[in-house]
Amino acid sequence: MNLTSRGERLTGRIFLIALVVVTLLPFLSMLSAALQPRGTVPTGLAWPSDPQWGNFGAAFTAANMGVLLRSSLLIVVGVVPIGVVIATMAGFGLGHLRVPGGRIAFGLLLLGLTLPLEAVVTPLYYQMRDLGLLNTRWAIILPLIGLYMPFSVFWMRAHFTTVPKELSEAARVDGSNTWQLFWRIHVPLARPAIASLTILLFLWTWNQFLLAIVLVDDATKRTMAGALGAFQGQWGTDLVLLCAGSLLILTPTLIVFLIFQRQFIKALIQGSLKG
Amino acid sequence: MTSAVGSTSAGAPTRAGGEDRQPPVRPYRKRWGRTAGWLGWLWVLPALSMYGFFVLRPLLTTMQYSLYNWNGIGRAEWVGLDNYLTVVTDSDLLKIISNAFILIVFFSFAPVCLGLLVASLVRRLSAGPFGTVVRTVLFLPQVIPLVAAGIAWTWLLSTDGLVNQILRAVGLGGVTRAWLGEFDTALPSVGVIGTWVMLGLCTILLVTGMSKIDPALYEAARIDGAGPVREFFAVTLPSLRQEIGVCLTVTIIAALASFDIVYISTSGGPGIQTTVPGLEIYRLAFSQRQVGLASALAVVLMVLVLVCVLPIQRLTREEKA
Numbered sequence: 001m002n003l004t005s006r007g008e009r010l011t012g013r014i015f016l017i018a019l020v021v022v023t024l025l026p027f028l029s030m031l032s033a034a035l036q037p038r039g040t041v042p043t044g045l046a047w048p049s050d051p052q053w054g055n056f057g058a059a060f061t062a063a064n065m066g067v068l069l070r071s072s073l074l075i076v077v078g079v080v081p082i083g084v085v086i087a088t089m090a091g092f093g094l095g096h097l098r099v100p101g102g103r104i105a106f107g108l109l110l111l112g113l114t115l116p117l118e119a120v121v122t123p124l125y126y127q128m129r130d131l132g133l134l135n136t137r138w139a140i141i142l143p144l145i146g147l148y149m150p151f152s153v154f155w156m157r158a159h160f161t162t163v164p165k166e167l168s169e170a171a172r173v174d175g176s177n178t179w180q181l182f183w184r185i186h187v188p189l190a191r192p193a194i195a196s197l198t199i200l201l202f203l204w205t206w207n208q209f210l211l212a213i214v215l216v217d218d219a220t221k222r223t224m225a226g227a228l229g230a231f232q233g234q235w236g237t238d239l240v241l242l243c244a245g246s247l248l249i250l251t252p253t254l255i256v257f258l259i260f261q262r263q264f265i266k267a268l269i270q271g272s273l274k275g
Numbered sequence: 276m277t278s279a280v281g282s283t284s285a286g287a288p289t290r291a292g293g294e295d296r297q298p299p300v301r302p303y304r305k306r307w308g309r310t311a312g313w314l315g316w317l318w319v320l321p322a323l324s325m326y327g328f329f330v331l332r333p334l335l336t337t338m339q340y341s342l343y344n345w346n347g348i349g350r351a352e353w354v355g356l357d358n359y360l361t362v363v364t365d366s367d368l369l370k371i372i373s374n375a376f377i378l379i380v381f382f383s384f385a386p387v388c389l390g391l392l393v394a395s396l397v398r399r400l401s402a403g404p405f406g407t408v409v410r411t412v413l414f415l416p417q418v419i420p421l422v423a424a425g426i427a428w429t430w431l432l433s434t435d436g437l438v439n440q441i442l443r444a445v446g447l448g449g450v451t452r453a454w455l456g457e458f459d460t461a462l463p464s465v466g467v468i469g470t471w472v473m474l475g476l477c478t479i480l481l482v483t484g485m486s487k488i489d490p491a492l493y494e495a496a497r498i499d500g501a502g503p504v505r506e507f508f509a510v511t512l513p514s515l516r517q518e519i520g521v522c523l524t525v526t527i528i529a530a531l532a533s534f535d536i537v538y539i540s541t542s543g544g545p546g547i548q549t550t551v552p553g554l555e556i557y558r559l560a561f562s563q564r565q566v567g568l569a570s571a572l573a574v575v576l577m578v579l580v581l582v583c584v585l586p587i588q589r590l591t592r593e594e595k596a
Contacts, residue, residue: 008503009400012396012399012400013400013405015392015396016393016396016397016400016405016409019393019409019413019474020408020409020412020413022471023412023413023415023416023471023474023475024412024415025431025437026424026427026428026431026471027415027427029427029430029431029436029437030426030427030430033430041435042435043435043436043440044435044436044437044439044440044441045437045440086321086322086325087322089318089319089321089322090318090319090321090322090323092318093315093316093317093318093319094319097315097318098315099312099313099315099316099318099319100312100313100315102315102319105319105323108323108326108331109323109326112326112330114524114528114580114581114584115330115334115577115580116528116531116532116553116573116576116577116580117532117534118532118534118552118553118556118557118573118576119334119337119573119574119576119577120329120330120333120334120337120573121556121557121560122333122337122340122556122560122561122566122569122570122573123332123333123334123336123337123340123570124329124333125560125561126336126347127329127332127333127336142325142329143329143330145325145329146325146326146327146328146329146330147329147330149322149323149325149326149330150326150330152322153322178314178315182318203418206420207419207420207421207422209420209421209422209534209535209538210534210535210553210557214557214561224420225420225421225422225423225535228420228422228423228426229422229538229539232422232426232539239430242426242430243426243427243430246423246426246427249420249423250419250420250423253418253419253420254415254418254419256418257414257415257418258411261411264418265410265414265479268476268479269479269480269483
């Protein structure tokens with residue numbers, strides 16, 4: 001590491017800084033547009049003489065953001081806890097209890113890891129219609145739980161295969177049944193894995209777009225990303241408002257990411273490396 | 276049901292349900308097998324049934340639909356493989372499929388190459404806070420909704436956008452254009468958005484991979500007189516086989532199954548210049564009401580993903596296995 005020459009080091013640093021700037025530019029450019037007076041046509045990146053922070057408030061009201069936030073949260077609350085609990089149980093069954101024939105179940109789940117969502121979205125529409133769930137949040141919640149299972153079970157199973165069997169042995173000697181074993185011993189131990197999975201499922205649900213626009217017409221019952229799609233259709237010509245609204249909509253995910261950065265990145269890396 | 280497994284010892288009492296509360300008289304393995312055997316499936320069942328009902332079942336339905344001519348409302352008419360024949364002969368659909376393959380260059384190869392460069396720079400220059408900042412910032416596009424990325428870039432690449440503003444500023448005013456609106460530049464422009472989104476993921480995966488490389492290998496290379504470039508090709512690249520495989524897998528799937536970015540930034544236009552299979556499936560199924568053809572395209576897309584991804588998995592696994 002020390003053999004790198006000073007010149008090389010400088011060029012390298014400059015390159016990295018340039019890349020960081022390029023990565024941030026779209027955000028900055030959106031911010032600069034969002035702060036221009038409404039009704040004007042913004043150009044590129046120009047700091048307004050009189051930044052209109054009120055535009056964010058206007059976008060919040062125009063997009064009915066309070067309702068959208070609530071809707072997204074409802075969907076997240078529907079998807080994430082159920083998804084995490086049943087994936088943890090399945091991971092426990094496949095990874096720790098090693099149920100007979102578990103390999104077949106696991107292979108079936110692996111199939112889903114590469115599946116493009118577009119391959120199932122059409123039948124999901126008709127399936128939801130037949131269930132009478134079209135245009136309800138359930139139409140997003142239920143399929144998402146299923147669609148996340150391949151990764152989630154995979155993720156939890158990877159954790160449970162590393163837990164020593166002796167632990168369960170000892171608990172059983174103390175007279176606990178499998179249910180107690182799971183909740184009292186294994187779930188507390190799996191907390192880091194569960195936390196990572198929770199963060200990932202939250203972000204993926206929040207950002208889900210295709211399912212939201214196909215299965216729910218009413219933008220106020222969609223995920224944030226789905227609602228943003230409708231917002232673009234409605235406010236596409238009012239660039240100032242559109243940029244302000246987009247920034248508002250992407251802020252929650254940014255905040256969650258910045259808070260849980262470490263777990264998030266770890267989860268994604270381990271999840272994909274084991275895939 | 277509960278006694279099916281672990282009944283190797285003749286005297287094992289069978290029980291209909293209930294959990295094991297006996298004192299540990301018999302060897303551990305047998306008790307384990309009996310309680311956890313087939314009953315263990317109860318743990319897997321909720322996850323598996325959600326997956327089965329909302330993924331496997333629709334998947335089979337897609338295959339079924341693909342053999343019919345159906346408008347989603349009326350009677351479906353059996354057409355056998357006709358829809359598939361259309362997919363592989365219709366020039367528009369072939370163009371749409373080839374668009375997805377062009378996007379692989381931007382979504383997959385570019386981020387992996389650039390990611391390798393960035394990761395080796397980060398490793399060599401800045402293990403400290405600077406490196407963390409670089410990684411975090413590059414990762415940001417990966418966490419925001421793709422829709423937001425699409426909107427940001429649509430604005431950036433528009434006639435009055437930042438890209439043209441910069442070009443004018445450096446005296447390249449003649450090159451300016453509506454990047455997403457013109458035939459030659461639309462698809463590469465969509466691709467650039469993909470590169471921007473995927474770079475962070477690839478970088479972080481590769482940095483992680485590099486941190487696992489034994490420093491002794493670098494020492495050895497240096498003693499042999501290898502410069503940074505030789506070092507990269509002799510040590511870094513071969514050690515990253517698995518990580519590169521993962522990057523390629525994830526990004527190729529993202530390219531072939533792309534939808535959000537294209538839908539927002541160009542809606543597939545101009546013409547079908549930026550239409551990708553994902554968007555076409557959506558359009559065929561929900562605006563054209565050609566559910567059968569949409570489903571055939573969906574099956575083809577799925578097969579294409581597998582055909583691209585499985586060999587990579589195989590190639591990158593072998594060494595470590």
